[in-house]
Amino acid sequence: MSFSAAIGVISGFNECVTSWQWAKSAISSLHSRWTGSEEQSLQDRVLQLESSLQLLKDTLPAMHDLINKAEWRSHEHGVAKLLPNLKDAVSEAEDLLDEFTWYEKKVQVEGDTSQSPFTEFFDTVVPGSFNKLNGVQIRLNHLSVQLDNIGLRGVTHRFDKLVRPETTSLPNETKIFGRDKELEQILGFLNVPNKISKRKRATISINASTSAPSSLPVLPIVGIGGVGKTTLAQHICINKRVKSHFDLIIWICVSDDFDVKRLTKEVIQSCTGKETRTDNLDSLQNALYNHVNNKRLLIVLDDMWDDALKENGQCWKRFCAPFRSVQEGSAMLVSTRCPKVAMGVRTIEPIILAGLNDVVFWNFFKLCAFGSESSSNDPELEHIGRRILPKLKGSPLAAKTLGRMLSMDLQASHWNFILESELWELRQEETNILPALRLSYMYLPFYLKQCFSFCAVYPKDYKFEKAFLAEIWVAEGFVEHQGGIPIQGIGCQYFEDLVARSFFQKVGGRYVIHDLLHDMAQMVSEHDCFILRNKSDFDKVPQNVRHLHVLPSSDFDYSNLLRICKYTKLRTIICKKNLGKKIGFVMDQWCTKLLCMRVISCASTNELPDNIGNWKHLRYLEISRACPLKRIPSTFCWLYNLQILYAKKCKLEWFPSEFGKLISLQKLESYGLSYYAGGRMTLDSANGQGQAGIRLIKNLNQFRGHLEICNVDMLSKDHAREAELKNKKYIDKLTLNMHSQGRGLKPSSTM
Known part of the structure; x- marks a missing residue:
């Protein structure tokens, strides 16, 4: 669970008010255990604990806002030092609140039949958690x-000029690499003549969409940060044919402050060369209308962000209104990282800028690293440079960033160091590639920031599935409830929002994150997420790491995985290493030491340890490969927060009798069995191996919804008795499907 996750925790905490009611009444009902003074002391401590939890609950929203503000200024040393500590403290607070929701659920499950929730609460929670709460609050x-002392409270969510310098129409480089096709596309859009000639007052009209708010056709140039959008627009502005064709060329650096008055003033100043002093929008717009009247105008709006579309697009229309007086043949170019902005302002299909092709990119990289495109450079360094190149994915700004680093030391050892380093680990200036890409991250709503930064726990080129990742985000606590909408559906909408903002790219039926955006994700989550690729990586793991991915390296053995136990704040382990029988021992140790786990995905295990019930926070458990796991231990039923159990390739044969205590369980998938709480449960008695399969549903007596049993004709009467259908009191509908694979379709019976 992450920072805004406390919203979910807090809603759970509100439900926990009943816990205080039973806690107070339980003291009276168990008064025989204590003297009068002890009972009064305990009553006082319960009241103090209740008050401290309420205070912590009230504090967290302000802390989330403070984290968000700190991220906007994390390029400053003082803020960068405090931000990880603040995140860590907030996570501790969330863990404590989450623990109390577990006790609430325990009371809900066992309170009426057992005094164990009460005695455990009084013996363990009241003495221990009170001091923890005070410590976290302090x-x-x-x-x-x-953070207040360094002026963070008044921070507005705007880009610092140090991080995002103002651009102009004059390029820093005299030569543009590999954009000939795009240049010709834009020149064609502008109807620029092939030869420089005297301007003609009448021109061919550019076809524009009827939905355009002005007579100006708008062509967006879209791409991730550092790909060359601004450079392309600059080279259009200095093109001799373009300069000859237009009466006025106006360049406005919009950045993330789409203020109509400011932008209108800047356009007027570009037209007149004089600063205007009035703040009356009507006067400004009329003045601009007159200045551009009957002029052939090219206006470039560089670096536009989402706020250009605020007020349901009315801001954009208001800005465009004075341009209705321009001469036919005028046009507008808009550069943006945001596909949503492009779709909101375009009148024709945008130009999508991808990375440079390999041949052109190599020449540009040589210029950045060696100061020359020639082939007379050190052959050894060129060889290393070619191996570095794939990291940069054709990004001109990435080539400049690493080229600058490489050019500072023309020794093979230095170049090899950069080759072997992750891009996000290299120290970068504010205007280099990863800080530039980080601006896209900063402009995300806070709830999307945590979802995207979490993806740094997956390796590059990982292929994501929308529904799968949404379930993980829900389990981590990143997704907020919205009325009666299913929370997994909200998580899927989060995913679609990130796709729309180009943080994911669709490849086939799945999605990937661009390598440079992945590097950026690793940079913004460097204290929270880590990927273990080999033994040496253990020395680099942040002490307060929350999310860990173990790749299937041959380097690892069980002793390496036991080292993970020292990272006691872990919430996620994705372990792709298969250790055979040893993994059971490793998991046993994890269950003892790692008590904040929310999500665990392991390749395989022979058994689930008996102490798995220690994982009070666990929401998601996946066993991804086929393995000999057959039984679920009875302590598994203490996982009152568990939402999803995936063991799709495991042939489970037995669930404990108290399986119905898993009141949060939404989905269970095992070989031959699919279980969806409140919806549908399907048992394939063929895949479930007959009796072993049918035995699975024996103890699933709390299921509500539609039960379907397939291949019933393969079952004997003894098999049917094993299912104990008479105990499934809450089933709405029972379907017995007589279909057998390979033997045609037989009638089904529905009750």
């Missing part, structure tokens, strides 16, 4: 004061 207050 730490949050201390960090908040420190």
Whole structure:
């Protein structure tokens, strides 16, 4: 669970009010255990604990806002030092609140039949958690004061000019690489003559969409940060044919502040060369209308962001209104990272800028690293440079960033160091590639930031499935409830929002993250997410890491995986290493030491350890490969927060009798069995191996919805008795499907 995850925790905490009611009444009902003074002392401590939890609950929203503000200024040393500590303290607070929701669920499940929730609460929680709460609250207050002292409270969500310098129409480079096709596309859009000639007052009209807010056709140039959008637009502006064709060429650096008055003033100043002083929008717009009247105009709006579409697009229309007086043949270019902006302002299909092709990119890279495109450079360095090149994915700004680093030391050892380093690990200036890409991340809503930054726990080129990742985000606590909408559906909408903003790219039926955006994700989550590729990586793991991915390296053995136990704040382990029988021992140790786990995905395991019930926070458990796991231990039923169990390739044969205590379970998939709480459960008695398969549903007596049993004709009467259907009191509908694979379709019976 992450920072805004406390919204979900808080809603759970509100439900926990009943816990205090039963806690107070339970003290009275168990008064025989204590003297009068002890009972009063315990009553006082429960009241203090209730008050402290309420205070922590009230504090968290302000802390989330403080984290968001700190991220906008994390390029400053003081803020960068405090931000990881603030995140860590907030996570601790969330863990404590989440623990109390577990006790609430325990009471809900067992309170009426057992006094164990009460005695455990009094013996363990009241003495221990009270001090923890005070400690976390003090730490949050201390960090908040420190950030206040460096002026963070008044931060507005705007890009610092140091991070995003103002652009002009004049390019820094005299030569543009590999954009001949795009240049010709734009010149064609502008109807620029092939030869420089005297301007003609009448021109062929450019076909524009009837939905355009002005007579100006608008062509967006879209691409990720650093791909060369601004450079392309600059080279259009200095093109001699373009300069000859237009009466006025106006360049406006919009950035993330789409203020109509400011932008109108800047356009007027470009037209007149004089600063205008009035702040009356009507006067400004009329003045601009007159300045551009009957002129052939090219206006370039560089670096536009989402706020250009605020007020349901009315801001954009208001800005465009004065341009209705321009001469036919006028046009507008818009550069943006945001496909949503492009779709909102375009009148024709945008130009999508991808990375440079390999041949052109190599020449550009040589110029950045060696200062020359010639082939007379050091052959050894050129060889290393060619191996570095794939990291940069054709990005001109990435080539400049690494080229600058490489050019500072023309020794093979230095170049090899950069080759072997992750891009996100290399120290970069504010205007280099990863800080530039980070601006896209900063402009995300806070709830999408945590979803995207979490993806750094997956390796590059990982192929994501929307529904799968949405379930993980829900389990981590990143997804907020919205009325009666299914929360997994909200998670899928989060995913679609990130796709629309180009953070994911669709490849086939799945999605990938661009390598440079993945590097950026690793940079913004460097204290939270880590990928273990080999033994040496263990020395680099951040002490407060929350999410860990173990790749299937031959380097690892079980002793390496036991080292993970020291990272006690872990919430996620994705372990692709198969250790055979040893993994059971490793998981046993994890269950003892790693008590904040929310999500675990392991390749295989022979058994689930008996102490798995320690994972009070666990929401998601996946066993991804076929393995000998057959039984679920009875302690598994203590996982009151568990939402999803995936063991699709495991032939489970037995669930414990108290399986119905898993009141949060939404989905269970095992070989031959699919279970969806409140919806449908399907058992394939062929895939489930007859009796072993039918035995699976024996203890699933809390299921509500539609039960379907397939291949019933393969079952004997003894098999049917094993299912104990008479105990499934809450089933709405029962379907017995007589279909057998390979033997045609037989009638089904529905009850």
